[in-house]
Amino acid sequence: MKPDGRALTLYGLAPVEVESPIPSPDPQPVVARPQMRWHPVRGEWVMYAAHRQNRTFLPPPEYNPLAPTHDEAHPTELPRGRYDMAVFDNRFPSLIPDAPEPDPVPGVPVRPGVGKCEVVVFSQDPTGTLGGLPVEEVRLLLDVWADRTTELGRDPRLQYVLPFENRGVEVGVTLHHPHGQIYAYDHLPPVQTRALGQMRAWREEHGRPWLTDFIRTEREAGLRVIRDGGAALSVVPPFARFTYETWVLPTRPAAFLSDLEDAERDAFAAVLKDALMRLDALFGVRMPYLLTVQQAPTDGQSYPEWPLRIEISPYLRAPGRLKYLAGTEQGAGEFANDALPEQKAAELREVALAVL
Amino acid sequence: MKPDGRALTLYGLAPVEVESPIPSPDPQPVVARPQMRWHPVRGEWVMYAAHRQNRTFLPPPEYNPLAPTHDEAHPTELPRGRYDMAVFDNRFPSLIPDAPEPDPVPGVPVRPGVGKCEVVVFSQDPTGTLGGLPVEEVRLLLDVWADRTTELGRDPRLQYVLPFENRGVEVGVTLHHPHGQIYAYDHLPPVQTRALGQMRAWREEHGRPWLTDFIRTEREAGLRVIRDGGAALSVVPPFARFTYETWVLPTRPAAFLSDLEDAERDAFAAVLKDALMRLDALFGVRMPYLLTVQQAPTDGQSYPEWPLRIEISPYLRAPGRLKYLAGTEQGAGEFANDALPEQKAAELREVALAVL
Structure with a gap:
């Protein structure tokens, strides 16, 4: 568990060993009140997540939140230790398990943004790529995705689990450390x-x-x-x-x-x-x-x-x-x-x- | 009618007058054989259009195909004259009215890419924007869109007409002359x-x-x-x-x-x-x-x-x-x-x- 209450799970080909405290970039929890609204013409839910971003520090230029923490003054999302992959709750989630009831909107069905958003870090090496990992580690990632799907699916509120990776500055990814995300929805999304x-x-x-x-x-x-x-x-x-x-x-x-x-x-x-x-x-x-x-x-x-x-x-x-x-x-x-x-x-x- | 067989229609607040021959960047017609294939999982058609691009000239750096032709050695899509807006058949269409029957693909429904793709030029001024046009010209554009929808809809093969404007280098638009497009489909697309x-x-x-x-x-x-x-x-x-x-x-x-x-x-x-x-x-x-x-x-x-x-x-x-x-x-x-x-x-x- 991170200082701000978020969960962290580490995975490894060899047994996992943690060598420093479990960090968080900020000890203060982010207050999220995600909601969903029904799009009456497209017939689909739209997610809204406006976060109160109360960051208490300015990261140094080379700060990489997905690398293991090496400078305790600038904690990242991950501890030092022996592990290959890590999964933790997204600090700025579009969906959370216990989203509060939102204010009503006349004429439009509105409901809490119930779900879960996780980050999956593929490697401790910030310069690598998913395809460039040894095949054993790609295999480990399949196990991680399988494990997270089983784990999240156990929550009766979560009806669909989507692991994905966005890659490339061309699609707005500014953090190049190899990683992906998982969205878990409380309903079956339109494509599925x-x-x-x-x-x-x-x-x-x-x-x-x-x-x-x-x-x-x-x-x-x-x-x-x-x-x-x-x-x-x-x-x-x-x-x-x-x-x-x-x-x-x-x-x-x-x-x-x-x-x-x-x-x-x-x-x-x-x-x-x-x-x-x-x-x-x-x-x-x-x-x-x-x-x-x-x-x-x-x-x-x-x-x-x-x-x-x-x-x-x-x-x-x-x-x-x-x-x-x-x-x-x-x-x-x-x-x-x-x-x-x-x-x-x-x-x-x-x-x-x-x-x- | 353009030299390569494509249609051109000019619109104006005042009566239209054409002062030079109807040009085309290339007198040779583009051979298009668009096809559609059925996506069995998403349950939608996908359009395929691979064009034989037989361009016979290299445009000069400042060449703007949507400006009126001023140098007959480098014809554009439009003549000189008195008009405010122009509509012509896209030279590289994703859909054409008389698309030929494509080769079969085992396991996947395939059919001709029947439809129509048009370009709508909003102004003779290459530096303007749609929102910056005088309100009378914005009104004229509504009339142009209405006219094209009626005209295309008259073809019993065309079941849906979508006028649109993509704007901005951020979304891949390299041609800044104010313009939009029209896609006419032979079926009702998924969103509609x-x-x-x-x-x-x-x-x-x-x-x-x-x-x-x-x-x-x-x-x-x-x-x-x-x-x-x-x-x-x-x-x-x-x-x-x-x-x-x-x-x-x-x-x-x-x-x-x-x-x-x-x-x-x-x-x-x-x-x-x-x-x-x-x-x-x-x-x-x-x-x-x-x-x-x-x-x-x-x-x-x-x-x-x-x-x-x-x-x-x-x-x-x-x-x-x-x-x-x-x-x-x-x-x-x-x-x-x-x-x-x-x-x-x-x-x-x-x-x-x-x-x-």
């Missing part, structure tokens, strides 16, 4: 609600999960597969929205990372690392991307139709050329992609990887 | 499909269109109204997704801009200009934004439940701080807004406008 409906309809119509057909079809076609690792596979999906969009999937249906056996997780980690390294090698720059872990709802029901996958949406469509979400994407919800997935999968396959 | 369902349900439950209740509630509350222009109103909606999100609405239900009477369009233009000028004055920089004109489907049916509106999504949430669509917005479809609409509406009301 829609996916569940689609996947249920597929299973009813075809008598088997969509994933089974997808893996078979993509293996047969071959065109779009980036790497087939046996129990896991990476592919530019034939319906990719981003130019170099890459999905990493298990080759048998699964709803959660925790459904995968040991050997399957090893294969998944290897294919994920391979996919990320190809994206960085493609243009010789760190590819800005959004990575999301798409698992089933955590309401305790069974979801045999759910296609577990990691979706990577790279933001560069060519060297130095970002994809922006503009008129058609935002105003109509319909993506325009300037290249066919078959061509882009071939480019990703042809990337020369020195390490792998 | 969802909106139609929500608005129908509201009307069935309450016995009147949502817009009627919304205008009454917002006028009564007052808190979020930026400007009440009688027949039109600007407001930061109580469910805003972007920090300074601004909606401009008529104060009586309407489905299309063409449904508004002359005096209503005048009021709408004045409120729209006011809203745009406030956004530019707010931080003293040209606010990057997406503006969309949200009208009803153009399939010839009647849509009494549809709330006509212009939505402006400004991308700055504070001076120099952009809103990025990251993990929760893209991975879950759920927006996080860092401020309450009530506060931001007050800021926009307090902006001192020199001109208005």
Whole structure:
């Protein structure tokens, strides 16, 4: 537990050892009163989180809140010690478990912003990348994501857990220490609600999960597969929205990372690392991307139709050329992609990887 | 008609006069074979448009394709003459009316990218802005959008018409000459499909269109109204997704801009200009934004439940701080807004406008 009351969990390939007090950048808790309001036209909740930011110190220029604390005058989020990864409650959360009842708004349903926001630090090394971690550590991250999903899902208020990584200054990430986040919602968000409906309809119509057909079809076609690792596979999906969009999937249906056996997780980690390294090698720059872990709802029901996958949406469509979400994407919800997935999968396959 | 076969329409407050041949940057037509593929998990179409770009000349550094042609050696998209606005077929369209049948993709529904993409030039002056135009010209633009919607909607293949403006280098717009675009789809896109369902349900439950209740509630509350222009109103909606999100609405239900009477369009233009000028004055920089004109489907049916509106999504949430669509917005479809609409509406009301 941090001085301001937030939880911290450390993970390691070797047994974890903590060598300094558990710190927080500020001992004062942040007062958050997140709320949600219903968007009547889009038919979705919008989260509001205005924080009273009572920071009591100005960080030095090189201050990195995700590095282990080395100067006790400027505590970070993490202690010194032997561990590889860390998870802690976000100091400025959009959702909290015990959000208070907000003031009513005439004509608009309003409710507390119940949920949880966590930060996941991938490494003690501030210069690394997720794809650059040893494959054992990528595998450890799968275990961490699986553990957090199970742990958060145990709270009956939390119905969906979304681990993700935003990477790149191009998408507003100013903190380059390798890390991701987890959002846990008290309801099924729009993208997953829609996916569940689609996947249920597929299973009813075809008598088997969509994933089974997808893996078979993509293996047969071959065109779009980036790497087939046996129990896991990476592919530019034939319906990719981003130019170099890459999905990493298990080759048998699964709803959660925790459904995968040991050997399957090893294969998944290897294919994920391979996919990320190809994206960085493609243009010789760190590819800005959004990575999301798409698992089933955590309401305790069974979801045999759910296609577990990691979706990577790279933001560069060519060297130095970002994809922006503009008129058609935002105003109509319909993506325009300037290249066919078959061509882009071939480019990703042809990337020369020195390490792998 | 342009030399490469594309259509051009000129609009003016005064009668239009053309004083030079209708140009095109390149006399060779661009060969487009756009296609759409069905995203089985998101349940939506994705557009693919890979163009054979056979440009035969290198433009000079100051070349502006949206300015009138002054050097016949470097033709632009527009002739010289007396006109205020121009609409022409996009030279690199994501959708075309006669898209050919694409090659099949195993496991994924694929179909021709049928639709239309147009460019709308707001002014002959390359340095201006939409909000900075005289109110008569903003009004003319409403007429142009209404005319294009009617015209495109006449094609039985086109079911939805979306006029929009992307503005700002921050969102990838490199061409600063004031202009927007129009996308016409052969189906109702996801955002509008969802909106139609929500608005129908509201009307069935309450016995009147949502817009009627919304205008009454917002006028009564007052808190979020930026400007009440009688027949039109600007407001930061109580469910805003972007920090300074601004909606401009008529104060009586309407489905299309063409449904508004002359005096209503005048009021709408004045409120729209006011809203745009406030956004530019707010931080003293040209606010990057997406503006969309949200009208009803153009399939010839009647849509009494549809709330006509212009939505402006400004991308700055504070001076120099952009809103990025990251993990929760893209991975879950759920927006996080860092401020309450009530506060931001007050800021926009307090902006001192020199001109208005």
